[in-house]
Amino acid sequence: MKNQSKPDEFYISYAPVPKGYRRFLFRFVPLLVIGVVLFAGLLPMVHNQFNTGKLQGTQELEGFLAAEPVPHLVVPRPGNIGDNSPFSRYLLTGGGKTAPSADILEHLGRWVKLTGTMVSRNQLSVIATRSAEPIDPPASAAARPQEGKPIGTYTLTGEILDSKCYPGVMKPGQGKTHRACAIRCISGGVPAVFRVQNSRKDVLYFLLADQQGKAINERILDLVADPVEITGDVIQYDDMFVVQADPDSYKRV
Protein backbone atom coordinates (compact mmCIF):
# COMPACT_ATOMS: atom_id res chain seq x y z
CA MET A 1 0.00 0.00 0.00
CA LYS A 2 1.35 3.44 -0.91
CA ASN A 3 2.19 6.05 1.67
CA GLN A 4 -0.62 8.56 1.24
CA SER A 5 1.34 11.37 2.89
CA LYS A 6 3.61 11.58 -0.18
CA PRO A 7 2.15 13.06 -3.38
CA ASP A 8 1.02 10.24 -5.69
CA GLU A 9 3.09 11.32 -8.70
CA PHE A 10 2.40 9.84 -12.10
CA TYR A 11 4.41 10.37 -15.25
CA ILE A 12 2.66 11.00 -18.58
CA SER A 13 4.89 11.68 -21.55
CA TYR A 14 2.74 14.54 -22.87
CA ALA A 15 2.23 16.25 -19.49
CA PRO A 16 4.74 18.16 -17.35
CA VAL A 17 7.19 15.86 -15.56
CA PRO A 18 6.32 15.53 -11.83
CA LYS A 19 8.88 16.97 -9.40
CA GLY A 20 10.05 13.63 -7.98
CA TYR A 21 10.62 12.24 -11.47
CA ARG A 22 12.42 15.39 -12.54
CA ARG A 23 14.76 15.16 -9.53
CA PHE A 24 15.48 11.52 -10.29
CA LEU A 25 16.15 12.20 -13.99
CA PHE A 26 18.48 15.11 -13.22
CA ARG A 27 20.59 12.70 -11.17
CA PHE A 28 20.33 9.53 -13.23
CA VAL A 29 20.62 10.75 -16.84
CA PRO A 30 23.96 12.60 -16.36
CA LEU A 31 25.34 9.51 -14.62
CA LEU A 32 24.23 7.33 -17.54
CA VAL A 33 25.78 9.70 -20.11
CA ILE A 34 29.04 9.90 -18.12
CA GLY A 35 29.08 6.08 -17.89
CA VAL A 36 28.67 5.75 -21.65
CA VAL A 37 31.40 8.30 -22.38
CA LEU A 38 33.71 6.54 -19.89
CA PHE A 39 33.46 3.44 -22.06
CA ALA A 40 34.67 5.55 -25.00
CA GLY A 41 37.83 6.27 -23.01
CA LEU A 42 38.34 2.81 -21.54
CA LEU A 43 37.75 0.57 -24.56
CA PRO A 44 40.52 2.09 -26.74
CA MET A 45 42.98 1.40 -23.91
CA VAL A 46 42.35 -2.34 -24.02
CA HIS A 47 41.72 -2.84 -27.72
CA ASN A 48 44.39 -4.37 -29.89
CA GLN A 49 44.46 -1.95 -32.80
CA PHE A 50 48.05 -0.90 -33.35
CA ASN A 51 51.09 -2.28 -35.12
CA THR A 52 54.02 -0.90 -37.02
CA GLY A 53 52.81 -2.05 -40.42
CA LYS A 54 52.27 0.74 -42.91
CA LEU A 55 52.22 1.83 -46.51
CA GLN A 56 55.58 3.38 -47.36
CA GLY A 57 54.42 5.25 -50.43
CA THR A 58 55.19 4.73 -54.10
CA GLN A 59 58.63 3.33 -54.88
CA GLU A 60 60.59 2.30 -57.97
CA LEU A 61 62.83 -0.72 -57.66
CA GLU A 62 65.00 -2.49 -60.23
CA GLY A 63 65.36 -6.22 -59.88
CA PHE A 64 64.82 -9.68 -61.25
CA LEU A 65 61.19 -10.80 -61.48
CA ALA A 66 61.23 -14.38 -60.12
CA ALA A 67 58.27 -16.73 -60.64
CA GLU A 68 58.65 -19.39 -57.93
CA PRO A 69 57.20 -20.20 -55.50
CA VAL A 70 55.17 -16.99 -55.98
CA PRO A 71 56.02 -13.97 -58.13
CA HIS A 72 58.55 -11.80 -56.29
CA LEU A 73 61.20 -9.19 -57.02
CA VAL A 74 64.86 -9.93 -56.32
CA VAL A 75 66.75 -6.69 -55.78
CA PRO A 76 70.56 -6.48 -55.54
CA ARG A 77 71.66 -4.82 -52.31
CA PRO A 78 73.75 -1.71 -52.90
CA GLY A 79 77.18 -0.99 -51.38
CA ASN A 80 79.42 -3.30 -49.37
CA ILE A 81 77.12 -5.97 -47.99
CA GLY A 82 79.74 -7.99 -46.13
CA ASP A 83 78.36 -11.40 -45.15
CA ASN A 84 74.75 -10.39 -45.73
CA SER A 85 72.61 -11.80 -48.53
CA PRO A 86 73.48 -10.17 -51.85
CA PHE A 87 69.77 -9.70 -52.63
CA SER A 88 66.59 -8.49 -50.94
CA ARG A 89 63.41 -10.26 -51.96
CA TYR A 90 60.02 -8.53 -52.08
CA LEU A 91 56.71 -10.34 -52.39
CA LEU A 92 54.35 -8.87 -54.99
CA THR A 93 50.61 -8.26 -55.12
CA GLY A 94 48.21 -6.27 -57.25
CA GLY A 95 45.93 -3.49 -56.03
CA GLY A 96 43.31 -4.57 -53.46
CA LYS A 97 43.25 -8.21 -52.45
CA THR A 98 44.69 -9.55 -55.72
CA ALA A 99 47.74 -11.07 -57.42
CA PRO A 100 49.96 -8.87 -59.65
CA SER A 101 48.23 -8.14 -62.95
CA ALA A 102 49.04 -9.90 -66.23
CA ASP A 103 50.93 -6.76 -67.40
CA ILE A 104 53.44 -7.40 -64.64
CA LEU A 105 53.54 -11.18 -64.85
CA GLU A 106 54.39 -11.18 -68.58
CA HIS A 107 57.89 -10.06 -67.52
CA LEU A 108 58.55 -13.06 -65.22
CA GLY A 109 62.15 -14.31 -65.55
CA ARG A 110 63.43 -10.89 -66.68
CA TRP A 111 64.99 -7.84 -65.10
CA VAL A 112 62.46 -5.04 -64.65
CA LYS A 113 61.96 -1.58 -63.24
CA LEU A 114 58.93 -2.06 -60.99
CA THR A 115 56.67 0.70 -59.69
CA GLY A 116 54.36 0.12 -56.74
CA THR A 117 53.46 0.89 -53.15
CA MET A 118 55.77 -0.60 -50.55
CA VAL A 119 53.91 -2.19 -47.64
CA SER A 120 55.96 -3.37 -44.68
CA ARG A 121 55.71 -4.67 -41.15
CA ASN A 122 58.81 -5.82 -39.27
CA GLN A 123 61.00 -7.55 -41.84
CA LEU A 124 58.08 -8.45 -44.13
CA SER A 125 57.99 -6.17 -47.18
CA VAL A 126 55.52 -6.46 -50.01
CA ILE A 127 55.04 -4.34 -53.11
CA ALA A 128 51.55 -3.61 -54.37
CA THR A 129 52.56 -3.42 -58.02
CA ARG A 130 51.37 -0.84 -60.55
CA SER A 131 53.65 -1.23 -63.56
CA ALA A 132 56.82 -2.92 -64.75
CA GLU A 133 59.11 -2.24 -67.69
CA PRO A 134 61.95 -4.51 -68.80
CA ILE A 135 65.54 -3.35 -68.27
CA ASP A 136 68.99 -4.76 -68.96
CA PRO A 137 70.55 -6.77 -66.11
CA PRO A 138 72.94 -4.55 -64.11
CA ALA A 139 76.64 -5.28 -64.76
CA SER A 140 77.41 -5.51 -61.06
CA ALA A 141 74.90 -8.26 -60.23
CA ALA A 142 74.63 -11.86 -61.26
CA ALA A 143 72.31 -12.27 -64.23
CA ARG A 144 70.17 -14.68 -62.27
CA PRO A 145 69.81 -14.78 -58.46
CA GLN A 146 71.04 -17.82 -56.60
CA GLU A 147 68.96 -20.94 -56.02
CA GLY A 148 67.47 -21.56 -52.57
CA LYS A 149 69.59 -23.09 -49.84
CA PRO A 150 67.93 -25.88 -47.76
CA ILE A 151 68.52 -25.30 -44.06
CA GLY A 152 66.69 -28.27 -42.58
CA THR A 153 63.34 -29.71 -41.64
CA TYR A 154 61.45 -27.88 -38.90
CA THR A 155 58.11 -28.06 -37.11
CA LEU A 156 56.72 -24.55 -36.74
CA THR A 157 53.60 -23.28 -34.99
CA GLY A 158 52.05 -20.01 -36.12
CA GLU A 159 49.28 -18.35 -38.11
CA ILE A 160 48.73 -18.28 -41.87
CA LEU A 161 48.17 -14.69 -43.02
CA ASP A 162 48.01 -12.67 -46.18
CA SER A 163 51.07 -10.62 -47.04
CA LYS A 164 49.09 -7.54 -48.07
CA CYS A 165 46.54 -6.37 -45.50
CA TYR A 166 48.36 -7.94 -42.54
CA PRO A 167 51.50 -5.79 -43.03
CA GLY A 168 49.43 -2.97 -44.47
CA VAL A 169 46.26 -1.21 -43.43
CA MET A 170 44.70 -3.79 -41.13
CA LYS A 171 45.29 -3.59 -37.40
CA PRO A 172 45.88 -5.99 -35.81
CA GLY A 173 45.55 -7.78 -39.15
CA GLN A 174 45.40 -11.20 -37.58
CA GLY A 175 43.06 -13.40 -35.56
CA LYS A 176 39.41 -14.26 -36.05
CA THR A 177 38.13 -10.82 -37.09
CA HIS A 178 40.78 -10.62 -39.82
CA ARG A 179 40.10 -14.11 -41.14
CA ALA A 180 37.59 -13.03 -43.79
CA CYS A 181 39.99 -10.44 -45.19
CA ALA A 182 42.96 -12.85 -45.16
CA ILE A 183 40.88 -15.49 -46.96
CA ARG A 184 39.86 -12.96 -49.65
CA CYS A 185 43.49 -11.84 -50.06
CA ILE A 186 44.97 -15.33 -50.28
CA SER A 187 42.14 -16.54 -52.53
CA GLY A 188 42.78 -13.52 -54.77
CA GLY A 189 46.46 -14.42 -55.22
CA VAL A 190 48.19 -12.45 -52.45
CA PRO A 191 51.08 -14.66 -51.20
CA ALA A 192 50.29 -16.62 -48.02
CA VAL A 193 52.85 -16.18 -45.25
CA PHE A 194 53.29 -18.11 -42.04
CA ARG A 195 53.77 -15.86 -39.00
CA VAL A 196 55.78 -17.59 -36.29
CA GLN A 197 56.71 -16.13 -32.92
CA ASN A 198 59.64 -17.68 -31.05
CA SER A 199 60.05 -17.88 -27.28
CA ARG A 200 61.75 -14.46 -27.27
CA LYS A 201 58.66 -12.98 -28.95
CA ASP A 202 60.64 -12.36 -32.18
CA VAL A 203 58.34 -12.58 -35.19
CA LEU A 204 59.53 -14.58 -38.21
CA TYR A 205 57.77 -14.88 -41.57
CA PHE A 206 57.89 -17.87 -43.89
CA LEU A 207 56.49 -17.95 -47.37
CA LEU A 208 54.35 -21.06 -47.84
CA ALA A 209 54.86 -23.48 -50.74
CA ASP A 210 54.13 -27.10 -51.42
CA GLN A 211 56.82 -29.81 -51.76
CA GLN A 212 57.31 -28.89 -55.42
CA GLY A 213 57.84 -25.23 -54.48
CA LYS A 214 54.50 -24.10 -55.93
CA ALA A 215 52.02 -21.66 -54.34
CA ILE A 216 49.37 -23.28 -52.15
CA ASN A 217 46.87 -20.39 -51.83
CA GLU A 218 43.62 -22.18 -52.74
CA ARG A 219 44.52 -25.25 -50.70
CA ILE A 220 44.85 -23.62 -47.28
CA LEU A 221 41.89 -21.21 -47.15
CA ASP A 222 40.22 -23.24 -44.38
CA LEU A 223 43.24 -22.85 -42.10
CA VAL A 224 43.80 -19.13 -42.48
CA ALA A 225 44.16 -17.05 -39.29
CA ASP A 226 44.01 -20.06 -36.96
CA PRO A 227 46.85 -21.49 -34.89
CA VAL A 228 48.46 -24.05 -37.21
CA GLU A 229 51.44 -26.44 -36.98
CA ILE A 230 53.50 -27.07 -40.11
CA THR A 231 56.36 -29.52 -40.50
CA GLY A 232 58.40 -28.94 -43.64
CA ASP A 233 61.70 -28.18 -45.33
CA VAL A 234 62.85 -24.63 -44.81
CA ILE A 235 64.64 -23.13 -47.82
CA GLN A 236 66.46 -19.82 -47.63
CA TYR A 237 66.37 -17.53 -50.67
CA ASP A 238 68.61 -14.65 -49.59
CA ASP A 239 66.58 -12.83 -46.91
CA MET A 240 63.39 -14.79 -47.66
CA PHE A 241 62.51 -18.09 -46.01
CA VAL A 242 60.15 -20.58 -47.59
CA VAL A 243 58.66 -23.58 -45.83
CA GLN A 244 57.85 -26.39 -48.26
CA ALA A 245 55.30 -28.94 -47.04
CA ASP A 246 52.25 -30.80 -48.25
CA PRO A 247 49.29 -28.50 -47.35
CA ASP A 248 47.33 -31.63 -46.36
CA SER A 249 49.85 -32.18 -43.56
CA TYR A 250 49.13 -28.78 -41.93
CA LYS A 251 47.53 -29.33 -38.54
CA ARG A 252 45.24 -26.96 -36.66
CA VAL A 253 46.34 -26.73 -33.02
Add this chain to the structure above:
Amino acid sequence: MSVGYKAVQWNRQKRIYDVILWLSVFLYLWGFMTFTEKAGDNLDTHGVAIRAYGSAAFILLHIILSIGPLSRLNPKFLPLLFNRRHMGVTMFFLALAHVDGWKILKLPWELFGAKAPKFPWDFNGALTWYHDFGDLDPLVSLFVGNTHYGDFILFPFEFLGVIALFILFLMAATSHDFWLANLTAPIWKALHMGVYLAYGLLVGHVVLGALQTNKHPSLTIAVLVGMVWIVGLHLITGYREFQKDKKALFLTTNDFVEVGTIDEIPESRAKVVIVSGERVAIFKYEGKISAVSNVCQHQNGPLGEGKIVEGCITCPWHGYQYLPESGASPPPFEERIPTFAVKVEGDRIFVSTTPNPPGTRVEPALIT
Protein backbone atom coordinates in the same frame (compact mmCIF):
# COMPACT_ATOMS: atom_id res chain seq x y z
CA MET B 1 -4.90 8.99 -25.42
CA SER B 2 -4.51 7.94 -28.98
CA VAL B 3 -4.08 10.32 -31.88
CA GLY B 4 -3.76 10.22 -35.67
CA TYR B 5 -0.58 8.92 -37.28
CA LYS B 6 2.28 11.27 -37.91
CA ALA B 7 5.87 10.37 -38.86
CA VAL B 8 6.98 11.35 -35.38
CA GLN B 9 4.71 12.92 -32.78
CA TRP B 10 7.22 15.42 -31.51
CA ASN B 11 6.75 17.10 -28.21
CA ARG B 12 9.12 18.89 -25.86
CA GLN B 13 10.02 15.78 -23.90
CA LYS B 14 10.73 13.77 -27.03
CA ARG B 15 13.02 16.50 -28.34
CA ILE B 16 14.95 16.62 -25.05
CA TYR B 17 15.10 12.82 -25.03
CA ASP B 18 16.46 12.64 -28.59
CA VAL B 19 18.96 15.45 -28.11
CA ILE B 20 20.42 13.68 -25.04
CA LEU B 21 20.39 10.31 -26.87
CA TRP B 22 22.11 11.56 -30.03
CA LEU B 23 24.53 13.77 -28.15
CA SER B 24 25.58 10.77 -26.02
CA VAL B 25 26.02 8.63 -29.14
CA PHE B 26 28.06 11.37 -30.79
CA LEU B 27 30.21 11.85 -27.67
CA TYR B 28 30.84 8.11 -27.49
CA LEU B 29 31.82 7.76 -31.17
CA TRP B 30 33.94 10.91 -31.14
CA GLY B 31 35.53 9.95 -27.81
CA PHE B 32 36.28 6.39 -28.93
CA MET B 33 37.99 7.52 -32.13
CA THR B 34 39.79 10.49 -30.54
CA PHE B 35 41.10 8.55 -27.54
CA THR B 36 42.29 5.81 -29.88
CA GLU B 37 44.23 8.32 -31.99
CA LYS B 38 45.80 9.71 -28.82
CA ALA B 39 46.84 6.23 -27.68
CA GLY B 40 49.25 5.68 -30.56
CA ASP B 41 49.96 6.12 -34.25
CA ASN B 42 49.90 3.67 -37.17
CA LEU B 43 46.18 3.25 -36.81
CA ASP B 44 43.70 1.41 -38.97
CA THR B 45 41.17 4.26 -38.96
CA HIS B 46 38.51 2.22 -40.74
CA GLY B 47 38.94 -0.58 -38.20
CA VAL B 48 38.65 1.90 -35.34
CA ALA B 49 35.41 3.35 -36.76
CA ILE B 50 34.02 -0.17 -37.26
CA ARG B 51 34.73 -0.90 -33.59
CA ALA B 52 33.40 2.47 -32.41
CA TYR B 53 30.03 1.99 -34.15
CA GLY B 54 29.77 -1.72 -33.27
CA SER B 55 30.51 -1.15 -29.59
CA ALA B 56 28.17 1.87 -29.49
CA ALA B 57 25.32 -0.29 -30.83
CA PHE B 58 26.08 -3.07 -28.34
CA ILE B 59 26.21 -0.70 -25.34
CA LEU B 60 23.01 1.03 -26.45
CA LEU B 61 21.27 -2.35 -26.73
CA HIS B 62 22.13 -3.01 -23.06
CA ILE B 63 20.52 0.31 -22.10
CA ILE B 64 17.44 -0.43 -24.23
CA LEU B 65 16.99 -3.85 -22.65
CA SER B 66 17.46 -2.48 -19.13
CA ILE B 67 14.78 0.22 -19.33
CA GLY B 68 11.80 -2.20 -19.40
CA PRO B 69 12.58 -4.18 -16.25
CA LEU B 70 13.94 -1.10 -14.42
CA SER B 71 10.60 0.64 -15.04
CA ARG B 72 8.79 -2.31 -13.51
CA LEU B 73 11.02 -2.12 -10.44
CA ASN B 74 10.84 1.67 -10.14
CA PRO B 75 8.34 3.79 -12.11
CA LYS B 76 10.79 6.72 -12.08
CA PHE B 77 12.49 5.03 -15.06
CA LEU B 78 9.27 5.35 -17.10
CA PRO B 79 10.35 8.66 -18.72
CA LEU B 80 13.12 6.64 -20.39
CA LEU B 81 10.61 4.06 -21.64
CA PHE B 82 8.07 6.18 -23.50
CA ASN B 83 10.45 7.02 -26.36
CA ARG B 84 12.53 3.86 -26.26
CA ARG B 85 11.81 3.11 -29.92
CA HIS B 86 13.96 6.08 -30.90
CA MET B 87 16.80 4.36 -29.05
CA GLY B 88 16.04 1.16 -30.96
CA VAL B 89 16.06 2.86 -34.36
CA THR B 90 19.27 4.71 -33.44
CA MET B 91 20.81 1.39 -32.44
CA PHE B 92 19.86 -0.14 -35.80
CA PHE B 93 21.57 2.70 -37.69
CA LEU B 94 24.70 2.33 -35.53
CA ALA B 95 24.77 -1.40 -36.35
CA LEU B 96 24.20 -0.63 -40.04
CA ALA B 97 27.10 1.84 -40.05
CA HIS B 98 29.27 -0.80 -38.34
CA VAL B 99 28.50 -3.07 -41.30
CA ASP B 100 28.26 -0.65 -44.20
CA GLY B 101 29.75 2.70 -43.18
CA TRP B 102 27.56 5.63 -44.24
CA LYS B 103 26.74 4.24 -47.69
CA ILE B 104 23.06 4.71 -46.95
CA LEU B 105 23.60 8.49 -47.15
CA LYS B 106 24.96 8.05 -50.66
CA LEU B 107 21.85 6.28 -51.96
CA PRO B 108 20.12 9.45 -53.24
CA TRP B 109 23.07 10.17 -55.54
CA GLU B 110 23.57 6.55 -56.57
CA LEU B 111 19.88 6.13 -57.45
CA PHE B 112 20.35 8.81 -60.10
CA GLY B 113 23.64 7.37 -61.31
CA ALA B 114 25.60 10.32 -59.89
CA LYS B 115 28.81 10.17 -57.90
CA ALA B 116 28.08 10.70 -54.23
CA PRO B 117 30.21 13.19 -52.31
CA LYS B 118 32.70 11.90 -49.77
CA PHE B 119 31.42 12.70 -46.31
CA PRO B 120 34.16 13.64 -43.85
CA TRP B 121 32.86 11.13 -41.32
CA ASP B 122 32.56 8.29 -43.85
CA PHE B 123 34.50 5.06 -43.52
CA ASN B 124 34.45 1.55 -44.94
CA GLY B 125 32.13 -0.63 -42.85
CA ALA B 126 33.09 -4.19 -41.90
CA LEU B 127 31.47 -5.65 -45.03
CA THR B 128 33.56 -3.52 -47.38
CA TRP B 129 36.73 -3.48 -45.31
CA TYR B 130 37.03 -7.22 -44.76
CA HIS B 131 35.16 -8.66 -47.74
CA ASP B 132 35.50 -6.25 -50.65
CA PHE B 133 38.45 -5.47 -53.00
CA GLY B 134 38.90 -9.19 -53.69
CA ASP B 135 37.83 -11.93 -56.07
CA LEU B 136 34.23 -12.27 -54.82
CA ASP B 137 31.26 -10.01 -54.29
CA PRO B 138 31.49 -8.91 -50.63
CA LEU B 139 27.97 -10.18 -49.88
CA VAL B 140 28.94 -13.62 -51.20
CA SER B 141 32.27 -13.55 -49.37
CA LEU B 142 30.41 -12.77 -46.16
CA PHE B 143 28.75 -16.19 -46.23
CA VAL B 144 31.34 -18.38 -47.96
CA GLY B 145 34.65 -16.97 -46.68
CA ASN B 146 34.77 -18.77 -43.36
CA THR B 147 32.90 -22.05 -43.83
CA HIS B 148 33.26 -23.56 -40.35
CA TYR B 149 29.53 -23.50 -39.70
CA GLY B 150 29.73 -26.82 -37.84
CA ASP B 151 32.33 -25.67 -35.32
CA PHE B 152 31.73 -23.59 -32.19
CA ILE B 153 35.04 -21.76 -31.75
CA LEU B 154 35.71 -21.39 -35.50
CA PHE B 155 32.07 -20.45 -36.26
CA PRO B 156 31.71 -17.51 -38.70
CA PHE B 157 30.68 -14.87 -36.15
CA GLU B 158 29.70 -12.55 -38.99
CA PHE B 159 26.68 -14.78 -39.73
CA LEU B 160 25.28 -14.19 -36.21
CA GLY B 161 25.62 -10.45 -36.78
CA VAL B 162 23.79 -10.69 -40.12
CA ILE B 163 20.74 -12.39 -38.54
CA ALA B 164 20.74 -9.91 -35.65
CA LEU B 165 20.92 -6.97 -38.07
CA PHE B 166 17.97 -8.40 -40.01
CA ILE B 167 15.90 -8.65 -36.81
CA LEU B 168 16.91 -5.11 -35.83
CA PHE B 169 15.90 -3.93 -39.30
CA LEU B 170 12.45 -5.54 -39.01
CA MET B 171 11.98 -3.93 -35.61
CA ALA B 172 13.19 -0.51 -36.72
CA ALA B 173 11.06 -0.64 -39.88
CA THR B 174 7.91 -1.57 -37.93
CA SER B 175 8.58 0.67 -34.95
CA HIS B 176 5.95 3.22 -35.94
CA ASP B 177 2.46 3.09 -34.41
CA PHE B 178 1.10 2.58 -37.93
CA TRP B 179 2.57 -0.92 -37.90
CA LEU B 180 1.54 -1.48 -34.29
CA ALA B 181 -2.10 -0.84 -35.24
CA ASN B 182 -2.00 -2.79 -38.51
CA LEU B 183 -0.10 -5.81 -37.24
CA THR B 184 -2.14 -5.73 -33.98
CA ALA B 185 -0.47 -5.37 -30.61
CA PRO B 186 0.12 -9.11 -29.91
CA ILE B 187 1.85 -9.74 -33.28
CA TRP B 188 3.81 -6.48 -33.08
CA LYS B 189 4.81 -7.32 -29.52
CA ALA B 190 5.91 -10.84 -30.52
CA LEU B 191 7.96 -9.42 -33.40
CA HIS B 192 9.60 -6.92 -31.10
CA MET B 193 10.39 -9.62 -28.54
CA GLY B 194 12.85 -10.63 -31.27
CA VAL B 195 15.17 -8.11 -29.61
CA TYR B 196 16.07 -10.84 -27.11
CA LEU B 197 17.04 -13.20 -29.93
CA ALA B 198 19.04 -10.35 -31.50
CA TYR B 199 20.76 -9.72 -28.16
CA GLY B 200 21.70 -13.42 -27.83
CA LEU B 201 23.02 -13.46 -31.42
CA LEU B 202 25.02 -10.29 -30.80
CA VAL B 203 26.58 -11.69 -27.62
CA GLY B 204 27.63 -14.66 -29.78
CA HIS B 205 28.85 -12.28 -32.51
CA VAL B 206 31.01 -10.38 -29.99
CA VAL B 207 32.27 -13.44 -28.08
CA LEU B 208 33.17 -15.44 -31.21
CA GLY B 209 34.50 -12.41 -33.07
CA ALA B 210 35.89 -9.35 -31.31
CA LEU B 211 36.77 -11.19 -28.09
CA GLN B 212 38.73 -13.87 -29.97
CA THR B 213 40.92 -11.17 -31.50
CA ASN B 214 41.04 -8.79 -28.54
CA LYS B 215 41.93 -11.03 -25.62
CA HIS B 216 42.22 -8.40 -22.90
CA PRO B 217 40.36 -9.90 -19.90
CA SER B 218 38.54 -6.65 -19.10
CA LEU B 219 36.68 -6.86 -22.43
CA THR B 220 35.52 -10.40 -21.67
CA ILE B 221 34.54 -9.33 -18.16
CA ALA B 222 32.60 -6.32 -19.51
CA VAL B 223 30.57 -8.53 -21.89
CA LEU B 224 29.96 -11.06 -19.11
CA VAL B 225 28.86 -8.39 -16.60
CA GLY B 226 26.52 -6.95 -19.26
CA MET B 227 24.97 -10.36 -19.83
CA VAL B 228 24.56 -11.11 -16.09
CA TRP B 229 23.00 -7.64 -15.66
CA ILE B 230 20.46 -8.12 -18.46
CA VAL B 231 19.55 -11.71 -17.55
CA GLY B 232 19.51 -10.95 -13.79
CA LEU B 233 17.34 -7.87 -14.17
CA HIS B 234 14.79 -9.81 -16.22
CA LEU B 235 14.80 -12.75 -13.81
CA ILE B 236 14.25 -10.47 -10.79
CA THR B 237 11.39 -8.63 -12.53
CA GLY B 238 9.90 -11.88 -13.80
CA TYR B 239 10.07 -13.43 -10.33
CA ARG B 240 8.29 -10.42 -8.79
CA GLU B 241 5.53 -10.64 -11.40
CA PHE B 242 5.23 -14.35 -10.78
CA GLN B 243 4.95 -13.80 -7.02
CA LYS B 244 2.24 -11.19 -7.55
CA ASP B 245 0.31 -13.38 -9.96
CA LYS B 246 0.28 -16.50 -7.84
CA LYS B 247 -1.49 -14.93 -4.83
CA ALA B 248 -4.50 -17.12 -4.20
CA LEU B 249 -8.00 -15.84 -4.80
CA PHE B 250 -11.04 -17.08 -2.94
CA LEU B 251 -13.87 -18.13 -5.18
CA THR B 252 -17.17 -17.25 -3.62
CA THR B 253 -19.62 -18.12 -6.35
CA ASN B 254 -19.14 -19.60 -9.78
CA ASP B 255 -19.41 -16.16 -11.38
CA PHE B 256 -17.50 -13.90 -9.03
CA VAL B 257 -14.12 -14.11 -7.34
CA GLU B 258 -12.98 -12.23 -4.25
CA VAL B 259 -9.98 -10.07 -5.15
CA GLY B 260 -9.20 -8.24 -1.90
CA THR B 261 -10.34 -5.30 0.19
CA ILE B 262 -10.98 -1.64 -0.57
CA ASP B 263 -8.20 -0.51 1.81
CA GLU B 264 -5.57 -2.30 -0.29
CA ILE B 265 -6.09 0.05 -3.24
CA PRO B 266 -4.85 3.67 -3.04
CA GLU B 267 -7.13 6.39 -4.40
CA SER B 268 -7.00 6.67 -8.22
CA ARG B 269 -4.80 3.59 -8.44
CA ALA B 270 -5.36 -0.11 -9.08
CA LYS B 271 -4.66 -3.56 -7.80
CA VAL B 272 -3.81 -6.25 -10.36
CA VAL B 273 -5.13 -9.81 -9.90
CA ILE B 274 -5.35 -12.87 -12.10
CA VAL B 275 -8.92 -13.82 -12.94
CA SER B 276 -9.48 -16.88 -15.17
CA GLY B 277 -5.87 -16.71 -16.27
CA GLU B 278 -6.00 -13.06 -17.30
CA ARG B 279 -4.62 -10.02 -15.48
CA VAL B 280 -7.38 -7.66 -14.33
CA ALA B 281 -6.84 -4.13 -13.00
CA ILE B 282 -9.27 -3.06 -10.25
CA PHE B 283 -9.35 0.74 -9.90
CA LYS B 284 -10.59 2.78 -6.91
CA TYR B 285 -11.64 6.36 -7.67
CA GLU B 286 -14.13 8.91 -6.39
CA GLY B 287 -15.86 6.39 -4.09
CA LYS B 288 -16.22 3.83 -6.90
CA ILE B 289 -14.62 0.57 -7.99
CA SER B 290 -14.23 -0.54 -11.65
CA ALA B 291 -12.41 -3.47 -13.16
CA VAL B 292 -10.85 -3.64 -16.64
CA SER B 293 -8.34 -5.77 -18.51
CA ASN B 294 -4.78 -4.93 -17.45
CA VAL B 295 -3.61 -4.87 -21.08
CA CYS B 296 -3.42 -1.54 -22.91
CA GLN B 297 -4.53 -1.73 -26.55
CA HIS B 298 -1.58 0.34 -27.69
CA GLN B 299 1.49 -1.66 -26.76
CA ASN B 300 0.03 -4.05 -24.18
CA GLY B 301 1.27 -1.82 -21.36
CA PRO B 302 0.27 -2.65 -17.74
CA LEU B 303 -2.78 -0.45 -17.13
CA GLY B 304 -2.92 -1.59 -13.50
CA GLU B 305 0.31 0.33 -12.91
CA GLY B 306 -1.37 3.43 -14.32
CA LYS B 307 -3.50 6.06 -12.60
CA ILE B 308 -6.90 7.68 -13.02
CA VAL B 309 -6.11 11.12 -14.44
CA GLU B 310 -8.95 13.51 -15.23
CA GLY B 311 -11.42 10.66 -14.89
CA CYS B 312 -9.54 8.32 -17.25
CA ILE B 313 -7.39 5.26 -16.60
CA THR B 314 -4.02 6.39 -17.97
CA CYS B 315 -1.42 3.88 -19.17
CA PRO B 316 2.01 4.35 -17.53
CA TRP B 317 3.85 3.61 -20.77
CA HIS B 318 2.56 6.11 -23.33
CA GLY B 319 -0.39 7.79 -21.61
CA TYR B 320 -3.22 6.08 -23.58
CA GLN B 321 -6.50 6.66 -21.74
CA TYR B 322 -9.73 4.69 -21.08
CA LEU B 323 -12.90 5.48 -19.17
CA PRO B 324 -13.01 3.11 -16.16
CA GLU B 325 -16.76 2.37 -16.50
CA SER B 326 -16.66 1.37 -20.17
CA GLY B 327 -13.06 0.52 -21.04
CA ALA B 328 -13.41 2.87 -24.04
CA SER B 329 -11.06 5.73 -24.91
CA PRO B 330 -12.84 9.09 -24.70
CA PRO B 331 -14.07 10.27 -28.13
CA PRO B 332 -12.77 10.84 -30.77
CA PHE B 333 -10.38 7.99 -29.92
CA GLU B 334 -11.51 4.43 -30.50
CA GLU B 335 -9.39 2.08 -28.38
CA ARG B 336 -11.47 -0.36 -26.29
CA ILE B 337 -10.52 -2.87 -23.62
CA PRO B 338 -12.61 -5.59 -21.90
CA THR B 339 -14.43 -4.66 -18.69
CA PHE B 340 -15.46 -6.85 -15.75
CA ALA B 341 -18.60 -6.71 -13.59
CA VAL B 342 -17.67 -5.78 -10.04
CA LYS B 343 -19.40 -5.99 -6.59
CA VAL B 344 -18.53 -4.61 -3.18
CA GLU B 345 -19.75 -6.29 0.03
CA GLY B 346 -18.60 -4.45 3.13
CA ASP B 347 -14.95 -3.78 2.40
CA ARG B 348 -14.55 -6.86 0.17
CA ILE B 349 -14.34 -6.58 -3.61
CA PHE B 350 -15.64 -9.25 -6.01
CA VAL B 351 -14.95 -9.38 -9.74
CA SER B 352 -16.75 -11.37 -12.42
CA THR B 353 -14.76 -14.31 -13.77
CA THR B 354 -15.98 -13.58 -17.30
CA PRO B 355 -14.81 -10.49 -19.18
CA ASN B 356 -17.30 -8.33 -21.08
CA PRO B 357 -16.60 -7.53 -24.72
CA PRO B 358 -14.23 -4.55 -25.12
CA GLY B 359 -15.93 -1.22 -24.51
CA THR B 360 -18.95 -2.68 -22.63
CA ARG B 361 -20.25 -0.26 -20.04
CA VAL B 362 -20.39 -1.67 -16.49
CA GLU B 363 -21.89 0.18 -13.57
CA PRO B 364 -19.06 0.86 -11.06
CA ALA B 365 -19.55 -0.63 -7.57
CA LEU B 366 -20.09 2.11 -5.02
CA ILE B 367 -18.03 2.16 -1.83
CA THR B 368 -20.47 2.56 1.02
